[in-house]
Amino acid sequence: xxxxxxxxxxxxxxxxxxxxxxxxxxxxxxxxxxxxxxxxxxxxxxxxxxxxxxxxxxxxxxxxxxxxxxxxxxxxxxxxxxxxxxxxxxxxxxxxxxxxxxxxxxxxxxxxxxxxxxxxxx
Amino acid sequence: xxxxxxxxxxxxxxxxxxxxxxxxxxxxxxxxxxxxxxxxxxxxxxxxxxxxxxxxxxxxxxxxxxxxxxxxxxxxxxxxxxxxxxxxxxxxxxxxxxxxxxxxxxxxxxxxxxxxxxxxxxxxxxxxxxxxxxxxxxxxxxxxxxxxxxxxxxxxxxxxxxxxxxxxxxxxxxxxxxxxxxxxxxxxxxxxxxxxxxxxxxxxxxxxxxxxxxxxxxxxxxxxxxxxxxxxxxxxxxxxxxxxxxxxxxxxxxxxxxxxxxxxxxxxxxxxxxxxxxxxxxxxxxxxxxxxxxxxxxxxxxxxxxxxxxxxxxxxxxxxxxxxxxxxxxxxxxxxxxxxx
Numbered sequence: 034x035x036x037x038x039x040x041x042x043x044x045x046x047x048x049x050x051x052x053x054x055x056x057x058x059x060x061x062x063x064x065x066x067x068x069x070x071x072x073x074x075x076x077x078x079x080x081x082x083x084x085x086x087x088x089x090x091x092x093x094x095x096x097x098x099x100x101x102x103x104x105x106x107x108x109x110x111x112x113x114x115x116x117x118x119x120x121x122x123x124x125x126x127x128x129x130x131x132x133x134x135x136x137x138x139x140x141x142x143x144x145x146x147x148x149x150x151x152x153x154x155x
Numbered sequence: 156x157x158x159x160x161x162x163x164x165x166x167x168x169x170x171x172x173x174x175x176x177x178x179x180x181x182x183x184x185x186x187x188x189x190x191x192x193x194x195x196x197x198x199x200x201x202x203x204x205x206x207x208x209x210x211x212x213x214x215x216x217x218x219x220x221x222x223x224x225x226x227x228x229x230x231x232x233x234x235x236x237x238x239x240x241x242x243x244x245x246x247x248x249x250x251x252x253x254x255x256x257x258x259x260x261x262x263x264x265x266x267x268x269x270x271x272x273x274x275x276x277x278x279x280x281x282x283x284x285x286x287x288x289x290x291x292x293x294x295x296x297x298x299x300x301x302x303x304x305x306x307x308x309x310x311x312x313x314x315x316x317x318x319x320x321x322x323x324x325x326x327x328x329x330x331x332x333x334x335x336x337x338x339x340x341x342x343x344x345x346x347x348x349x350x351x352x353x354x355x356x357x358x359x360x361x362x363x364x365x366x367x368x369x370x371x372x373x374x375x376x377x378x379x380x381x382x383x384x385x386x387x388x389x390x391x392x393x394x395x396x397x398x399x400x401x402x403x404x405x406x407x408x409x410x411x412x413x414x415x416x417x418x419x420x421x422x423x424x425x426x427x428x429x430x431x432x433x434x435x436x437x438x439x440x441x442x443x444x445x446x447x448x449x450x451x452x453x454x455x456x457x458x459x460x461x462x463x464x465x466x467x468x469x470x471x472x473x474x475x476x477x478x479x480x481x482x483x484x485x486x487x488x489x490x491x492x493x494x495x496x
Contacts, residue, residue, distance in 0.1 A: 042179045043470040046258050053259050057252065064248045068241065071490075075237040078495050083216050092496055099491040103484055110251045110480045112473075120176040124186055132197050139201040143208035150209075 063109050070098050185474045189481045192443075196485050199439065200492050203432045212388040213379055215425035217494040219308065223289055236494045239282045240486060243444075246275025247483040250451075254476045257469025262458065265472055269455045272479065276448035283441045290433065293416025295339070297346070298379070298423035299404050300412045305382025307392070308423065309401060314369035316342055322355065325362030334364060342366070349410035354402075374398050379425050436493060440485055447482050450475050 048056070074095060081091050108114035113121055176183060207214050218232035225235070249271040256264030296309035319334040319341070328334075334341075342356065350357040356364050376392040378385045385392075392400065404412045414423045422430035454475045463469045 040173060041468075042174065042177055042182075043468040045177070046470075046473070047260070047468070048258050050259060053255055056255050060248060060251055060255070064244070067244050071237060071240050071244070074491070074495060075233055078218060079232050095491050095495050099487055102487050106247065106480055106484045106487065110247055110483075111477055112254075116178065117176050120178060120183075120186070123176075124190055128190055128193060131194070132201075135197065135201050136204070139205045140208055143205045147209045147211065 059109065063105050067102055067105060070102055074098055179470060181470065181474055182477070185477050189477060192481065193485075196440075196488070199432075199436050200488060203436065203492065206426075206428050206432065210426050210428070213426055215308070215379070215429055217496075219310070219377070220290075220424050221286070221494060225285055229294075233494060235282070235286065236490060239279060239286075240490050242275055242278050242282065243483050243486050246272050246279065247480050249275060250476045250479045254469070254473050257463070257472045260464070260469070262461070262464050265458050265469055266455070269451060269458060269472070273448055273451050273455065276444060276451065276479075280441060280444055280448065283437065283444070287434075287437070290430075291416050291418070293414075293423050296374075296401070297343070297413045297415040299376070299401055301376075301382060301385065301400055301404055303382035303384035305378050305385040306380035307376040307378050307385070308425075309374065309376055309397075310391075311374035311397075312372040314371045317367040317369065319356055319364035319366055321362055321364045323361075323363035325358055326360035328358075328360070328362040328364075343413075343415050346405055346413045347411070347415065349408050349412065351406050352408035354406055371398060374401065376400065433493070436489060440482070440489055443482050443485070447475075447479050450478065 077091050077094070081087055113124065217236075221236055222232040223229040223235065224231045249268045253265050253268035253272060256268060294309070295313035296311065298306055298308050300306050316338040319338065321328045321330055321332040321334070324330050342351070345351050345356050345358075351366070354366055356366055358364070374393065374397045376397045378387055378389055378391075381387045414421050416423060417430040417433070419431070419434075421427060424430065454471055457463055457471060458469075463471055
């Protein structure tokens, strides 16, 4: 049975030429930003060796830069920033909690396993 | 309770009119799929982190392993992977521009940006194929097992093999014959089997030939497995000492002293799991890119046929766009955790 009371949400995203222009401007800005971050990452990686004392800071700066890049891709390119707040939370919060837990347990276990292997051999 | 029913009218029930997220069903399901796919990739990367954290210094460093460029040889740490990242980011941008054109019902714009996205996707898949091939074939030096049982990866410029001159005749070759074809392949094959002895190559038919090879330059041995003399994480061995140790092992006449490239059993870069993770994570991502390109092509055909224009909106482009951006998003993490750190 065809229903005529359903709302066609797909049409909500339509916009005119003027809005399109400002959206495109934002896309270009984000592109430039992502390219700059990637270039900085490669230069840092090539200049600073993993054996140097500064490596710990470089490593954390890589992780932060990656999260910034990921945030721009998800919020701007995937338009999650333009969705309803409820939808944004449903997607991001359970995922973030679960992954934070998994990272914690993974690294913790790895430390324990490696110390066990060192004490008892293979 | 049997016999007891509660009457519910349309006012009490949610009539299905207004969606709480104010998003269409298809888009919502695409988001749910992406969250589950993101969990899969996170699981893989965290398993990688677990293994790496466990292996400590034996683990290879990205810039040591991936330092080659097509046509240019080696000495360009991570540049090629950075280029791949850039290609994928650009194709993500053209995709978002296609979605934007769709919101203005600009069919020509959608078509052009979709084509650009598909081209970018093919470039990325091609780059990955090149990198896999490079990873599997390995370097000219390989990984060497030194006299004390330690294992080292080798960096530097490999002196070109000019020819093999036969010094002992076999079934197919006479003394004095000069072999000029397939040298590198024969050399590595013999090295793995321990058929290089004292600078001569021994063939299966009994032929023995002298190897005429140019001198190597800037050789460096980086220890990746401890032996009785050399420890993991010690200063790399360079210069004449490195060359002496390397060729002593290579020309020892013992089998399995050198490993070239990577397969499912061994690799020249580090612990065995390293190659497994490389194949699985980049392979799984590459498969996503490949399916993404295929999906994009199918949607492009729909755009060209005017299906979405007739429908009144280009939401199908938006949904495939979500998938395509996700592929880019995963690569950003793979780039950091597999190659940079």
